[in-house]
Amino acid sequence: MGAANFVSGFWEILKEVWGWCEVLTVLDPWEEGVQVRMGKFKRCVKGGWWLHRPFNIDEFHVMNVRPTAMELPDMALTTGNDKDIVVKGVLMWSIFDIKKATLDVEDVRETLEQIAIGIVQDVIETQDWAYIRTPECRRDIKKSIQQQARKWGVTVSTFKFQSIVQADAYKIFGEL
Numbered sequence: 001m002g003a004a005n006f007v008s009g010f011w012e013i014l015k016e017v018w019g020w021c022e023v024l025t026v027l028d029p030w031e032e033g034v035q036v037r038m039g040k041f042k043r044c045v046k047g048g049w050w051l052h053r054p055f056n057i058d059e060f061h062v063m064n065v066r067p068t069a070m071e072l073p074d075m076a077l078t079t080g081n082d083k084d085i086v087v088k089g090v091l092m093w094s095i096f097d098i099k100k101a102t103l104d105v106e107d108v109r110e111t112l113e114q115i116a117i118g119i120v121q122d123v124i125e126t127q128d129w130a131y132i133r134t135p136e137c138r139r140d141i142k143k144s145i146q147q148q149a150r151k152w153g154v155t156v157s158t159f160k161f162q163s164i165v166q167a168d169a170y171k172i173f174g175e176l
Contacts, residue, residue, distance in 0.1 A: 026050075
């Protein structure tokens, strides 16, 4: 057992050392990234082969820039005219500025999701049920999300409700 652990550990160390010596990074056609040299932005890169300095002097932060669908979770909300509803939304988004998406926000996907949830909640809770079911409501939500997302190099092409139903909401309190 000890010899097997030694050999396994040796190969892990060898892979780590070999990684430090890498001088080539390959990006797929649907990827873009930023090259950072010793903690400072150097350049944006697109799909292809990129030579760089070894020993982690250069780092590449790479993201998929293809359009992607994001499902928002089910949300039980109350409209501005006191109707209890449950909504689930989906939006289509993509990265148009890799530098902003990488350097100006910690996690672009998570941030976009949380902002979208907040905007949907704000709109639903201030509007009446009749308006919420209209295409104008969806356009307004998309426009608000898009406005925030552009700051991080993201474009939102579509927002739709996957489901929107009027439902009674009950909160149950009790002992476990």
